[in-house]
Every structure is written in structure tokens, then in C-alpha cells.
Amino acid sequence: MTIDKEYLLSDADVANFIVTGYHMLELDLPSGTNESIAQQLDALESNPGDAITDTVPELHQVLDHPATAGVLASLLGHDYIVQSHRHWHCKQPNSGHMQWHQDSVNRRDTSINRFLGLFYPTDITPEMGPTVIVPGTQFRNAPTDRMSTYSNIRGQVPVVVKAGTIAFTHYDLWHGTAANRSSVKRHMIKFLFGRNSPNTAPTWNHDPEALNAPRDWNKRDKAEDANNILTFANPIGVSQSDHYKERQIRRQCWNELMGQTA
DSSP, X not given: OOOOGGGSOBHHHHHHHHHHXXXXXXXXXXXTHHHHHHHHHHHOSSOOGGGHHHXXXXXXXXXXXXXXXXXXXXXXXXXXXXXXEEEEEEXXXXXXXXXXXXXXXXXXXXXXXXXXXXXXXSOOOTTBOOEXXXXXXXXXOOOHXXXXXXXXXXXXXXXXXXXXXXEEEETTOOEEEOOBOSSSOEXXXXXXXXXXXXXXXXXXXXXXXXXXXXXOTTTGGGOOSHHHHHHHOOTTOOOHHHHHHHHHHHHHHHHHHTTOOO
16 A cells, blocks of 8 residues: 555654554545534434444545555554444433443553544534543553543543544553533544554654654653653653553564564
8 A cells, every 4th residue: 555655653653652542633524524424423313333434435534534544554554454343432412421441451562453543523522521541551451340440540631622533542542431511412433443464664754763862851751752752751640660661561562663573
């Protein structure tokens, strides 16, 4: 597959995804596309499940957009897979919270082999029951029954976004939804993307000097280069001992994406 280099991620983008487990992308879809998708979803009387893209064909424009392809190629390789599973999540007005959970099994993974794409065809406000994610939790193990007892978590991020945004999230990232206190439905379409083959080289806009930047102990969480992001970023403020472990996992993940075997 030929991918326009303009849409590939940078070293800092890839490092941030490894650290936080998510990447936000606001698509410049043709005028009226988001509105048309939202109107068709509003009118649905039942959930078509995997057939949602057949029911609302404009959703193919989300999957086919060159910016979407750029993110997928950068993180999953140029022969990435758009899996057949997809799902329409409709958060009804006056519906409650969804408990914290992971979509994958409770196992730390140093690889990026699949992740979700959460597409929002309308503006999402805090009152509409946004998806809530906890950056950095893709490397944390917790039984779902234990997670279900948690309430607010330090560092959680409500996905309050503009219409046409797709949030790419690591398959193990902790997430849930807030209560919908508005009078409108909150729509989200979930897509699933996978890796077809291991990297033999970086597939994003990579600078060979990316990891040669000196460590800047003054910036830490404000780091803007890949080396310092991988070293210092601590999105949920874990303890020093946990941070050491996370840093090791991040480097393993980065090395795999670079095509370097252990």
C-alpha cells in the first residue's frame, strides 16, 4: 500500500502513543459527511453490529482517509489490516456510567499488534457521556472485577472532541464512559485494526537521530522529542519504581517498531 508521507506520524507522535496509549486525529471529511452519518445513526432502530459500515456507507470515508491510513501504517506497518469487527455505540440521554474495563486480556504486552479506532461524527461535550480513557494504563494489569469498583482515576481524559475525530487507542488501554446528562444521543463507531507482519524497519517519518537528543531533566513531562518522552513522560503519576518498569516496556515496544529483535 502506498501511503502519503505527509500523513505518517513523527518520532514524537509514535513515542507519545507508546507512552499514553492513544492518538487523536481530526479528519477533514467532505462537507456534510459528519452530519449525514449522525442523522443516519439517529434514525437506526436496531444495532447492525459489524454491518454498520454497510448500513452507513459514508463510514468508509473514515477508513479510507489518507490521514487514517498514515496513522495505521505508522503504528501497524504498511500492510496493516482493517478487521471486519466494528460496532456502533449509542449512549442514550440520561444513561449512566460504564465501568472501567480493558477490551483485551489482562496481560502486559510490549508489542503494538492491534488497536481501536473510535470515531465521533458529532461534537462531543462533557455532558454527552464521553468515552473516558486513562493514559498509560495499557501496560497495567488489573482484573476487570477489581477495575469495576474504581471511580475517578488521576490522569483520566474524557474524549471531548470535535465532529470527525477518530481516537486511536491501544487495545489494552483502560476506558469507560461518563453518564450522558444531555438530551441527545452520543454516537461512537468502534473499528479494530491489526498488524499483518512484524516491522523490519520504522514505518513512520523517522529521524535516525531521534534517540540521540540529550536527556533534559528540566522539562520531563513537557518533553517534545522521542528520547525524552520515552524517558520522562508519566501521564498518571506512577511511583518511581513503577516508572522504571514502564520505561523498560516502552523501550522494548519502540525497538520492536524499529524492527530490532531482542
